[in-house]
Amino acid sequence: MQDQASSDTILPEAEPPEPAQADRLAALYQEVTELGRAVRAEAEDILAGWPAVPDERGFAPSAANLAHYLALRRRDLRPLQRRLMTFGLSSLGRLESRVLPGLDAVAATLAVLAGQPAPPVPAEEAFFVGEARLAERAKEVLGPPVEQHGVALLVTCPSTAADDPAFMRGLADANVEAVRINCAHDDAETWGRMIANARAAAALTGRPMKVLMDLGGPKIRTGAVRSPKRDKLLRPGAAFALVPPGGLDALPENAPAFAAECELPEALTMAQPGHRLFFDDAKVAAVIEQVVPWGLVARVDRAKAEGVKLRSEKGLSFPDTDLTVTPLTPKDLADLEFVARQADGISYSFVQSAGDVALLQDELARLRPADWQSLSVVLKIETQKALRNLPAMLVQAASRQPTAIMIARGDLAAEIGFGRTAEIQEQILWLGEAAQVPVIWATQVLESLVKTGTPLRGEMTDAAMAARAECVMLNKGPYVLEAIAELDRLFARMGGHQHKKTPQLRRLTSW
Numbered sequence: 001m002q003d004q005a006s007s008d009t010i011l012p013e014a015e016p017p018e019p020a021q022a023d024r025l026a027a028l029y030q031e032v033t034e035l036g037r038a039v040r041a042e043a044e045d046i047l048a049g050w051p052a053v054p055d056e057r058g059f060a061p062s063a064a065n066l067a068h069y070l071a072l073r074r075r076d077l078r079p080l081q082r083r084l085m086t087f088g089l090s091s092l093g094r095l096e097s098r099v100l101p102g103l104d105a106v107a108a109t110l111a112v113l114a115g116q117p118a119p120p121v122p123a124e125e126a127f128f129v130g131e132a133r134l135a136e137r138a139k140e141v142l143g144p145p146v147e148q149h150g151v152a153l154l155v156t157c158p159s160t161a162a163d164d165p166a167f168m169r170g171l172a173d174a175n176v177e178a179v180r181i182n183c184a185h186d187d188a189e190t191w192g193r194m195i196a197n198a199r200a201a202a203a204l205t206g207r208p209m210k211v212l213m214d215l216g217g218p219k220i221r222t223g224a225v226r227s228p229k230r231d232k233l234l235r236p237g238a239a240f241a242l243v244p245p246g247g248l249d250a251l252p253e254n255a256p257a258f259a260a261e262c263e264l265p266e267a268l269t270m271a272q273p274g275h276r277l278f279f280d281d282a283k284v285a286a287v288i289e290q291v292v293p294w295g296l297v298a299r300v301d302r303a304k305a306e307g308v309k310l311r312s313e314k315g316l317s318f319p320d321t322d323l324t325v326t327p328l329t330p331k332d333l334a335d336l337e338f339v340a341r342q343a344d345g346i347s348y349s350f351v352q353s354a355g356d357v358a359l360l361q362d363e364l365a366r367l368r369p370a371d372w373q374s375l376s377v378v379l380k381i382e383t384q385k386a387l388r389n390l391p392a393m394l395v396q397a398a399s400r401q402p403t404a405i406m407i408a409r410g411d412l413a414a415e416i417g418f419g420r421t422a423e424i425q426e427q428i429l430w431l432g433e434a435a436q437v438p439v440i441w442a443t444q445v446l447e448s449l450v451k452t453g454t455p456l457r458g459e460m461t462d463a464a465m466a467a468r469a470e471c472v473m474l475n476k477g478p479y480v481l482e483a484i485a486e487l488d489r490l491f492a493r494m495g496g497h498q499h500k501k502t503p504q505l506r507r508l509t510s511w
Contacts, residue, residue: 233307
């Protein structure tokens with residue numbers, strides 16, 4: 001593995017420091033130098049554990065930087081950061097896209113300040129090549145950026161977009177970079193009309209829009225349900241059963257009065273007593289007590305005091321269960337026949353491992369052998385397993401085709417708990433920047449504005465934080481054009497103040 005490029009620039013000699021200060025500087029120099037050596041060594045081991053996939057797109061330097069970043073972040077750097085700050089040096093808090101150049105630059109400066117022979121300072125190019133790679137990859141997946149946004153926009157198409165050319169024309173006039181078609185709804189004929197309208201709007205306005213299509217993936221939802229006649233609400237302490245499709249009639253007499261079918265029956269056999277179970281976007285949290293031949297029994301641990309109704313077509317989540325389920329269902333494979341030929345990119349639902357990525361790539365190569373690698377893939381991070389395996393998935397995907405990460409905050413929050421969502425979405429942003437691949441911030445962005453025409457205060461703050469991603473996804477709703485205009489104004493203001501984790505010191509005008 002080659003270190004990133006460095007120049008032969010030598011820092012000028014500094015005035016000799018005071019003895020006590022010289023000791024502090026020498027100790028810091030030694031610490032940062034040793035940190036750099038350890039990061040390099042550990043990164044080699046990390047790289048060796050990732051898929052040995054052919055690097056057909058020049059992703060190796062980005063993979064190396066990602067490995068360096070993971071090695072660095074295995075440590076608690078807070079004490080070192082504070083000591084560096086006292087000398088006016090980088091605290092290492094913003095080096096996601098340039099790990100080794102950042103470490104080496106601090107080490108070189110410390111050497112000069114300590115009066116020791118200084119190693120070469122990394123070239124300026126080495127500092128910013130990661131940013132350039134990230135910008136180029138965002139352009140591949142999402143299309144040419146629009147300056148007024150600063151952040152690309154991805155807009156979900158409603159079913160009516162198939163027969164309403166004005167919808168796509170409105171998006172093109174608003175300089176939207178990409179549109180999203182969800183294969184969980186409608187059919188190939190309808191999708192084809194949506195795409196035709198998008199291409200026509202692009203031709204008419206001169207504003208190209210990428211078409212990304214979501215594969216549905218396996219759905220872990222409730223099917224038919226059964227509830228007591230008198231009280232149909234689940235409350236803390238209540239027991240309920242999950243059974244395979246068609247299993248309600250086979251329940252024994254001593255089974256709980258509340259019961260529901262699980263449309264992914266494999267989950268019932270993989271779950272274990274003590275595992276958590278969430279229902280309806282985590283409105284109900286339960287713990288599995290028994291796994292039996294006919295299904296499982298869980299007890300509600302948390303729910304609204306007034307209760308939650310057990311309904312069909314509601315999401316189920318098994319955050320502690322290792323669900324080894326293929327992400328490509330028979331429907332997905334059938335949909336790929338259309339998607340691989342008509343879309344610009346594929347959003348991959350329920351992807352959880354590098355093997356899952358390879359499975360999709362094999363299907364794309366079969367369906368479009370000449371140029372399948374021109375299709376982008378968006379890795380939707382929806383489960384804890386996907387989160388753990390994200391680095392390996394990135395290597396498998398980005399070494400062979402344009403790649404992005406989607407923070408699917410709705411499903412992910414149900415898996416990890418709402419309390420951790422803010423923390424984890426930050427970490428995914430850092431990981432994407434370290435891998436130099438774009439990140440899409442998705443789920444409920446300006447949701448109230450999109451659906452009702454009036455934003456909530458918390459939504460505006462959330463949207464402002466989204467400006468650190470390369471792309472923001474808006475869901476469908478009657479006021480989506482108004483939401484786009486609001487995002488334009490918001491991102492124009494925030495872009496002058498913040499880039500990723502780095503504050504931009506634009507002139508303040510409020511005082």
